[in-house]
Amino acid sequence: MQLLKAISRTPLFKATSLNSVGILLKIGIGLITSKILAVFIGPGGLALVGNLRNFMTTVESISTLGFQTGVIKYVADHKNDEAELKKIISTVFFSLLGVTLLLSVLLFAFSGVLNEAIFGSDLQYAVIFKILALVLPWYAVTVLLIAVINGLGRYKSVIYINIAGNIIGLLFSVFVVWKYETFGALLSIIVPPSLLFFVVFYFLNKQLRFAHTISWSVFDFGIIKKMSSYTLMAAVSSVLGPMVFLAIRNNAIESLGVDQAGYWEAMNRISTYYIMFVSTILTVYFLPKLTWAETKKQTRTVFLSYYKSIFPLFVIGLVVLYFLRFYIVQLLFTPEFLPVAGLFFWQLLGDVFKAASLILGYQFFAQKLTMAFITTELLSLSITYFLSKYLIGIYQIEGLVIAHAITYFIYLVVLVIYFRKQIF
Secondary structure, three states: OHHHHHHHOOHHHHHHHHHHHHHHHHHHHHHHHHHHHHHHHHHHHHHHHHHHHHHHHHHHHHHHOOOHHHHHHHHHHOOOOHHHHHHHHHHHHHHHHHHHHHHHHHHHHOHHHHHHHHHOOOOOOHHHHHHHHHHHHHHHHHHHHHHHHHHOOOHHHHHHHHHHHHHHHHHHHHHHHHHHOHHHHHHHHHOHHHHOHHHHHHHHHOOOOHHHHOOHHHOOHHHHHHOHHHHHHHHHHHHHHHHHHHHHHHHHHHHHOHHHHHHHHHHHHHHHHHHHHHHHHHHHHHHHHHHHOOOHHHHHHHHHHHHHHHHHHHHHHHHHHHHOHHHHHHHHOOHHHHHHHHHHHHHHHHHHHHHHHHHHHHHHHHOOOHHHHHHHHHHHHHHHHHHHHHHHHHHOOHHHHHHHHHHHHHHHHHHHHHOHHHHO
């Protein structure tokens, strides 16, 4: 009992508990959605959903220019300077609006080409890309508004927005998947983010009058230049990354069939849920500490804190997960997905290496090591792609999770070598 009280008083616990409700709700809704998708569309449909999700991540990153982190930072720095705040928000708003409208025109015009590239020539879902073209501007503005609210320090508002977004997403998904099955599942990916605009606008309007903040006369290219480093980082991780995974999944569909690719997608969804805990704690608690660290000794202390507290608990959790894998697959999906249990060992091993490397990877953001980040990301993506293509021919679908484990082992070794002076 005393131990629990001591833990509850630690800064780490206090920092992460603020987001606990939102995270648990997001994971819970994600698990429910996975079950619904498994029942109504099966492994094949789940593979198509994975393809569209990867494509959406790329489109979303392009439409927002990777500005989210930059907006949060600069709004936080100038939240008490009304003139500078107006300049930042106006510049980003008109930049995103211009890029998004151009992107929407391209999505609408090339919907047929995109359908064949994402879903193959046998399926006709071109209308999905036309609907995406219509809702994308709403999504881009929503991302900007959330970043502004975050930058203003209204963290509770951001949590409420995320909760509202998850609930809207669940209700919309349940209805459209039940009504339209695979087509509905695809709709559930592209429509809910744009519906969140009205919730976000309500919260932001309580802080500042958004319509009066926007003005073309204060547009400043200097702000775009300041945010360019964030755009470069986002271009690699959020644009190239999903495209690589899309190529890997399409190769799996062609080589092994859509159901086998669906099993891999199911494994990735499970992985996403538990990795979310680690990444959130890193963002909320460890990233600020790395940013504030001025000496190698201080940085080493932050690294050791992570490896002594969060990382061991994560590993223990994955060991438990491995022994319960058959029950988890049936709970989250259906008996049809039981082959997923055979993918757990290599996926979990890869995620151990991934969790070990995450704290080191966040140092790139903390110290704004843009070129080093881009180089290591390109190396990681290249290894993942070529290993996946090679190993799938030897080990079938298991080759993809083996490639995942090898990639993150190499990535961890590279980061340990790069940050060796700060670690040892």
